[in-house]
Amino acid sequence: MKFDIIIIGGGLSGLTAGIALAEAGKDVALVSAGQSTLHFTGGTLDLLGCDEQGNYVQKPLEAIETLNSKHPYKKLENVSSLAGVAKKLLERAGIATTGNETSNHWRITPIGGLMPTWLSMEGMSTVEEPNQMPWRKVALVNIINYLDLPTKFLAAGLREKGVEVDVKTVTLPELKELRQSPTEMRSTNIAKVIENNDLIAKLADEVNGVASEGYDMVLLPAVLGVTNGDKSQQLLKLINAPATYVATLPPSVPGVRMQTLLRKRFNALGGTFFTGDQVVEGIFDGNTLKGVKTAKLEDTVLEADNFILATGSFVSRGLVADYNHVYEPALGVDVDDLGLDRKTWAKIDVTEAQPYMEMGVKTDSELHCLCNGAAVNNLYAAGSILNGHNSIKLLDGAGVDMLTALQVVNNIMK
Numbered sequence: 001m002k003f004d005i006i007i008i009g010g011g012l013s014g015l016t017a018g019i020a021l022a023e024a025g026k027d028v029a030l031v032s033a034g035q036s037t038l039h040f041t042g043g044t045l046d047l048l049g050c051d052e053q054g055n056y057v058q059k060p061l062e063a064i065e066t067l068n069s070k071h072p073y074k075k076l077e078n079v080s081s082l083a084g085v086a087k088k089l090l091e092r093a094g095i096a097t098t099g100n101e102t103s104n105h106w107r108i109t110p111i112g113g114l115m116p117t118w119l120s121m122e123g124m125s126t127v128e129e130p131n132q133m134p135w136r137k138v139a140l141v142n143i144i145n146y147l148d149l150p151t152k153f154l155a156a157g158l159r160e161k162g163v164e165v166d167v168k169t170v171t172l173p174e175l176k177e178l179r180q181s182p183t184e185m186r187s188t189n190i191a192k193v194i195e196n197n198d199l200i201a202k203l204a205d206e207v208n209g210v211a212s213e214g215y216d217m218v219l220l221p222a223v224l225g226v227t228n229g230d231k232s233q234q235l236l237k238l239i240n241a242p243a244t245y246v247a248t249l250p251p252s253v254p255g256v257r258m259q260t261l262l263r264k265r266f267n268a269l270g271g272t273f274f275t276g277d278q279v280v281e282g283i284f285d286g287n288t289l290k291g292v293k294t295a296k297l298e299d300t301v302l303e304a305d306n307f308i309l310a311t312g313s314f315v316s317r318g319l320v321a322d323y324n325h326v327y328e329p330a331l332g333v334d335v336d337d338l339g340l341d342r343k344t345w346a347k348i349d350v351t352e353a354q355p356y357m358e359m360g361v362k363t364d365s366e367l368h369c370l371c372n373g374a375a376v377n378n379l380y381a382a383g384s385i386l387n388g389h390n391s392i393k394l395l396d397g398a399g400v401d402m403l404t405a406l407q408v409v410n411n412i413m414k
């Protein structure tokens with residue numbers, strides 16, 4: 001089977017590249033092994049939230065200028081323009097967002113902190129200024145027995161910022177079965193019960209019953225809208241006060257929604273998705289990748305003119321560590337292990353920046369992967385598999401994914 005481009009990995013970076021290439025009329029195939037880390041992200045996308053000294057960033061484009069030369073953003077031709085393209089690509093996939101690249105706004109974390117971010121999915125709770133909360137009195141309304149919204153932490157965090165918080169709970173008889181087992185009482189299951197049984201209006205009545213008057217804001221756990229944002233928006237409209245969603249602990253319904261809508265857009269554009277399959281080998285001819293083999297299509301080589309490696313970092317097994325070294329298991333391309341001794345890959349204090357987070361595949365200035373020190377002329381890397389950044393320290397995860405994917409697309413289309 002032959003395609004114009006094969007993308008390996010169906011997370012945010014792979015899907016961004018796939019959609020952009022399919023929109024440009026290319027015949028694209030995407031092979032993806034399993035769930036992506038979008039399932040953990042809380043409905044917000046970061047461009048650059050912290051500088052290298054650990055200070056929060058208000059103006060990401062200015063702070064990007066100060067990053068060291070190894071950071072993936074240094075391989076982009078125009079960060080600002082790519083950020084605008086990314087936001088529009090999301091919009092076309094049905095993912096409306098607030099925010100832009102010129103100034104960060106602040107998202108509320110599930111444990112009541114505030115973090116700078118670039119784009120927030122419609123309906124997510126955000127504030128413009130971290131030291132100036134826009135609400136005097138808030139109702140934090142959780143669903144009974146839903147444990148992935150730590151309301152005590154969340155309320156304490158908001159109170160620390162001077163907000164009066166009343167914690168309330170609601171439930172519906174239809175959720176009774178899920179409540180019998182705490183493992184079933186998860187966000188995605190709650191969403192299915194409420195949405196499939198058309199219980200939005202009933203839930204709104206319950207919320208209005210406990211938080212109808214006197215609140216500047218009603219905060220709800222983001223447990224609605226797995227397939228699209230219609231139901232989650234519908235609930236907000238039925239509440240008799242301004243209402244928004246706060247991110248929960250994983251699994252994240254907004255994250256799953258983003259994944260679902262991006263994949264739907266890719267399919268609608270005619271992209272071919274090999275789901276639940278894994279690239280296990282690359283067939284090289286000198287510095288050219290001719291094709292890839294997958295675990296399920298044992299005898300079939302998938303061929304293409306260009307390939308994009310977007311298999312993520314350690315969490316998605318895009319990178320693997322054994323006792324002695326870190327390697328890239330799908331194609332065996334070169335990995336930057338920072339030249340560190342095994343004992344110094346991680347810091348004992350988990351709150352410190354972890355060195356292993358900056359490990360990743362090596363690329364040249366055009367994001368071609370290197371193999372045995374030489375650039376592979378038709379193989380590019382995008383997203384969190386790239387070396388040179390730490391998405392936890394810099395809060396730059398989604399920005400690196402989407403913008404490097406779009407740059408790779410531009411490089412291929414040249």
Ligand SMILES: Cc1cc2nc3c(=O)[nH]c(=O)nc-3n(C[C@H](O)[C@H](O)[C@H](O)COP(=O)(O)OP(=O)(O)OC[C@H]3O[C@@H](n4cnc5c(N)ncnc54)[C@H](O)[C@@H]3O)c2cc1C
Nearest residue numbers: 009011012013033034036037046279312316383384397398
């Ligand atoms: C817990 C957590 C919370 C986060 N929260 C945020 C946030 O709030 N905001 C933000 O901006 N960023 C956040 N991030 C970072 C962000 O999610 C990641 O940067 C981003 O999603 C990575 O996207 P990716 O496409 O590069 O890789 P991934 O999402 O890791 O996707 C890689 C995909 O490749 C597949 N794959 C791996 N190997 C193969 C193979 N050999 N063959 C085929 N497929 C393969 C995997 O199964 C996976 O589906 C968070 C990350 C984590 C882990």
